[in-house]
Amino acid sequence: MKELDETSKMILAEVADLHKIPVGAFNIRENGESVGRNSTANIEIVSKTDKSGIDIKIKPGTKNESVHIPVVISKTGVNEAVYNDFYIGEDADVLIVAGCGIDNCGSADSEHDGIHRFFIGKGAHIKYVEKHYGSGKGTGKRILNPVTEVYMEENSSCEMEMVQIKGVDDTTRVTKAELKEGAKLLVSERLMTHDDQRAISKYDVDLNGEGSSADVVSRAVARDRSYQEFEATISGNAPCHGHSECDSLIMDQGVVLAVPALKANNVDAELVHEAAIGKIAGEQIMKLMTLGLTEQEAEEEIINGFLK
């Protein structure tokens, strides 16, 4: 595999906790091209022929294996849309680590739009971790617009962890999921925006099968003059359980709009949403100050805990 420069290595560590070549299947994309790839006996990664992107095929019954597909953009002015499709065989149980980091030191915007589709077979379980990160002192923006579609067969389950803590100037994240009987979706989103950043996150979950369930939990912090929108629609089309929770801390002149929505199309659909927006409670800061922390240290600890 091609030797990566220091910036790319730093980004890989940030978005995928990778400090060396990962074990198992992987595809590392740097500035628009694949710079390293490995398939295993059970997990095959092949390039798409009609557009940019890859197909990841995971054989039925594959257990305890992982796939890493990080994306690194270290040049200014890169603009790409990438289509990645995951086919997860029945009863497989795998970890998928995606993530994208942009280091933009130039004046042109860099943008990565990752369109991920997951086809999760009967009884399969995946854990999907996606981290987004931006760095670089250039005036060019770091833009990420991920689209995630999840199609879940009977009794499959999917845990998604989506994290964007720092440095992404503009993001619109769209996540759609369709669940059949007994399928279970858990989403944990953690988001922090600062300076003049803007982040929009939309979820559209269809609970189509009896006994399906979804839990969408978002924790977000909006600092400085940043703006966030959280919009989650859960439709219960069968006897099912749906829950969404949006918990936001606002600081400085940060703005958050939370729009949780529920639609029950079946009398046995049980749907709940919770949304809360507020500043850090004064008593929390005061408690940590009595332990000897400064007001600023107390705020940082509270935010770190909240987003952990």
Added chain:
Amino acid sequence: MLELKNITYNAPEEGIDKAILDDVSLTIPNGKLTVITGPNGGGKSTLAKIIAGVIRPDSGKIIFNGTDITDMSVTDRARMGIGFAFQQPVRFKGIKVFDLIRLARRTENLTTGDACKYLAAVGLCAKDYINREVNASLSGGELKRIEIATVLAKNSEMSVFDEPEAGIDLWSFQNLIEVFNAMRENIEGSSIVIISHQERILRIADEIVLIKGGKLSARGSADEIIPMLMGTDSVTNTCNIADIWKGGAKS
């Protein structure tokens, strides 16, 4: 040693300033367990908060080990050696019990074993709690004991506990007394101040201070003060239960 000199504090009540503390002067010596007691609304908790810096007095001076700390921040007082256990501990989303104890110890390298001993000291099975979030899943009593554990972990020269017994069930109360007894055995060079209504806490005091109507009303040993409190409304200020039936069932 802590000296409070002519402390006055007013708070608005129904639009009119009411004196919560009125010219209170008090010295709290080292090496002693001091219990501040008195009726509800008498100013005890306000005094504790004034010591910790959570509220500032309208006038008067606070001297800690010879240094005037009246205008010092909560942080600076904590760093100088004042610890404070809140009467109503706050909850945090995401912060774990371990994190609070680590912050109280002011170290990045706290082992789980070290953290656990503070929980064990307040009667919590450490392994069940150390990784729990300090959030709404904890009961009031659990939260209260964790609050006390953080103050133990901070190991302050002066530890102030604001009504530690509030929210603690009877079963755990003996354990709480044992915690204070153990602190007192190791009190050398430090001091403990407890705001309390509880007779059993009053009994372990080296000195009791009675605050009533915003004024220092009496001070002395447990043997001197407790008999004065019994049979008066000074300790609990509870209603006479017979009052409920006064006037018959129709009223």
